Structure formats: C-alpha cells, structure tokens
Amino acid sequence: MASSKPQTPGVDLKSIIRSIPDYPKTGIIFRDISTLIADGSGFKQSVRQLAAPYLDQNIDKVVGIEARGFIFGGAVADLLGVGFVPIRKQGKLPGKVVGQDYELEYGSDRIELHEDAIAPGERVLLLDDLIATGGTASAAVDLVRRVEGEIVATAFVIDLPDLKGADLLREKGVAVHTLVAFEGL
Numbered sequence: 001m002a003s004s005k006p007q008t009p010g011v012d013l014k015s016i017i018r019s020i021p022d023y024p025k026t027g028i029i030f031r032d033i034s035t036l037i038a039d040g041s042g043f044k045q046s047v048r049q050l051a052a053p054y055l056d057q058n059i060d061k062v063v064g065i066e067a068r069g070f071i072f073g074g075a076v077a078d079l080l081g082v083g084f085v086p087i088r089k090q091g092k093l094p095g096k097v098v099g100q101d102y103e104l105e106y107g108s109d110r111i112e113l114h115e116d117a118i119a120p121g122e123r124v125l126l127l128d129d130l131i132a133t134g135g136t137a138s139a140a141v142d143l144v145r146r147v148e149g150e151i152v153a154t155a156f157v158i159d160l161p162d163l164k165g166a167d168l169l170r171e172k173g174v175a176v177h178t179l180v181a182f183e184g185l
Contacts, residue, residue, distance in 0.1 A: 043075075063087055080125075085114075087112070087143065091112075093112055104135065117147070126155070130159075132165050141169065151174050156178045162184060
C-alpha cells in the first residue's frame with residue numbers, strides 16, 4: 001500500500017528563489033518566487049512540504065491571500081482534498097463579503113472574503129508565499145476568526161525572520177510553518 005505522505009525529492013528551494021536587490025526600493029532585497037513556481041520540481045516539492053504537516057489534521061478549507069497565496073493555496077487544497085477560499089483586496093469579490101482593515105507602513109488597507117466561504121467551526125489552513133511584517137497575514141487570521149473559522153495553522157514558503165511577522169502570528173496563538181528563511185532585508 002502506498003504511503004499518503006508526499007515524497008520530498010530534495011530540491012534546495014532557497015537556491016531557486018531569485019533575490020532582486022533594491023526592489024521595490026533601495027536597500028530592499030525582493031524574494032521572487034516566480035523562479036520557484038517556474039521550476040516543476042521546486043514547485044511540486046514546495047506544495048508537498050507546505051501540505052505535509054496537515055495531511056492528518058482534518059483541514060476543511062485552505063485559505064490563500066491574494067495573489068501569490070492563490071498559487072500555493074490552490075495546489076495545497078487539491079493535495080489535501082479540500083476546498084480553497086481566496087482572501088482578496090477590497091472590492092475584488094462579488095456578493096456579500098466580510099472585511100478586515102489593517103495598518104501598513106504608510107496608511108491602511110482592507111482585505112475581504114465571502115461571508116459564507118467558511119462555516120463556523122471549519123478548520124482552516126491559511127497560506128501565502130511569504131511572511132514579512134505579518135500585517136496582512138494577521139488581518140487574514142482575524143478575518144477567518146470573525147467568521148468563526150478555526151485557524152489550525154499558517155504556512156508560508158518564505159520567512160523573513162528579521163521582520164518578525166511569524167512572531168506576530170505566534171503571539172496571536174497561531175502555529176507558523178515555513179519552508180525557507182532569508183535573514184536580513
């Protein structure tokens with residue numbers, strides 16, 4: 001009988017994530033996952049590694065944050081055999097939505113999800129490509145909790161630990177799973 005656990009072929013994910021200096025502004029190194037998702041083996045491995053801790057956790061929905069969280073979230077949802085729910089920027093979803101405001105470095109923003117996308121008590125895995133300061137992910141956690149979903153964990157391909165976003169989520173009582181970390185900005 002075949003194992004239900006995904007096999008990990010051993011691709012060095014960090015080595016295939018492109019680093020772009022001085023983008024979007026001087027002094028920032030942008031961690032670009034487009035090279036990872038363009039690499040079939042790397043993408044496959046990253047999806048399997050994101051899903052692996054949750055194969056036996058009775059996840060009901062995978063929630064992905066716009067936009068790169070959709071890429072990984074949809075694939076992880078398929079692997080787990082559950083539905084996918086998008087969290088989008090304000091005004092992008094038709095129908096009745098629930099929104100959550102959050103602070104940015106200069107101002108604020110709002111994310112939304114359909115009010116009926118997650119039933120009370122459903123077990124949710126929240127995904128995005130990268131955790132930096134944690135503002136958007138924290139707002140997404142609050143949004144899922146507002147509709148009475150149960151956040152089982154959050155998962156990210158990349159952690160930027162110097163920006164302490166994963167720590168912010170842990171302070172909210174949320175488990176954080178990441179695949180690679182890039183220290184420094």
